[in-house]
Amino acid sequence: MQPIVFADLDDTLFQTRAKCPKGSQHKLALAAISSNGHHSMMTPRQVAMIDWLLSTSQVIPVTARGTTAYGNVKIAFNSYAIVANGAVILKPDGAHLKEWHDVISKELIPHREALNKVLEVGRQGAAAGKMSVRSWIVEEMEMATYAVFKENNGDGKRLAELKFEFDDAGWIRHHNGNNFALIPPPVSKRRAVEFLLKKIRSESGDRPAIGFGDSASDLGYLNLCDWWGAPSRSQISAMLNVPTKTFFADLA
Numbered sequence: 001m002q003p004i005v006f007a008d009l010d011d012t013l014f015q016t017r018a019k020c021p022k023g024s025q026h027k028l029a030l031a032a033i034s035s036n037g038h039h040s041m042m043t044p045r046q047v048a049m050i051d052w053l054l055s056t057s058q059v060i061p062v063t064a065r066g067t068t069a070y071g072n073v074k075i076a077f078n079s080y081a082i083v084a085n086g087a088v089i090l091k092p093d094g095a096h097l098k099e100w101h102d103v104i105s106k107e108l109i110p111h112r113e114a115l116n117k118v119l120e121v122g123r124q125g126a127a128a129g130k131m132s133v134r135s136w137i138v139e140e141m142e143m144a145t146y147a148v149f150k151e152n153n154g155d156g157k158r159l160a161e162l163k164f165e166f167d168d169a170g171w172i173r174h175h176n177g178n179n180f181a182l183i184p185p186p187v188s189k190r191r192a193v194e195f196l197l198k199k200i201r202s203e204s205g206d207r208p209a210i211g212f213g214d215s216a217s218d219l220g221y222l223n224l225c226d227w228w229g230a231p232s233r234s235q236i237s238a239m240l241n242v243p244t245k246t247f248f249a250d251l252a
């Protein structure tokens with residue numbers, strides 16, 4: 001039975017050039033283009049890992065990237081893809097999976113107002129704290145899926161200063177590096193993985209599932225898999241207090 005691999009993308013299978021080890025720059029391969037010029041790159045080991053996964057497994061990306069940003073990824077994935085933090089499941093042909101959209105689109109309607117408020121309050125808080133941020137709501141198929149804040153001139157640590165006072169029961173606050181997202185209750189990578197895993201296993205047998213991710217917020221879906229792994233330099237590894245100094249060190 002072919003394993004199913006659920007893999008986060010950014011900071012799991014590739015990262016921006018700035019995060020790649022010094023001295024390896026000439027060996028990097030393009031993973032995803034970015035409109036701001038900060039393209040994502042893969043080290044030779046990451047290329048080999050992805051080649052191995054694709055040749056042996058059914059690889060399903062699980063990413064916060066919306067459909068458009070996912071379209072900028074240059075890796076030849078050929079199965080389903082879970083995008084926008086789970087708000088959308090794409091089929092192998094790139095079209096959305098209607099049975100998931102039918103579930104999530106109805107559930108998101110009551111949260112649109114709260115998302116607009118979150119954006120407004122976050123922007124006001126940033127202005128009050130003299131923090132330069134860019135922020136937006138990730139829109140997918142006329143659904144407001146989640147809110148994102150990024151610092152313009154910093155590493156993202158100050159984003160933790162943003163305060164949001166509202167009934168946030170069930171909301172996910174994802175903060176890793178310069179990426180702060182507020183995700184309403186219907187949207188989660190875990191729910192989408194759970195839905196898709198059940199569907200795939202019902203169609204093609206009780207196949208093993210393996211997960212990869214780097215962020216604390218990935219643990220929800222990683223725990224649905226039979227095995228999971230994280231890069232040794234990642235938020236998850238830091239939480240587990242794993243020494244990280246060897247990651248990439250001998251590439252430099």
Ligand SMILES: [Mg+2]
Binds near residue numbers: 009010012213214215
């Ligand atoms: Mg990630």
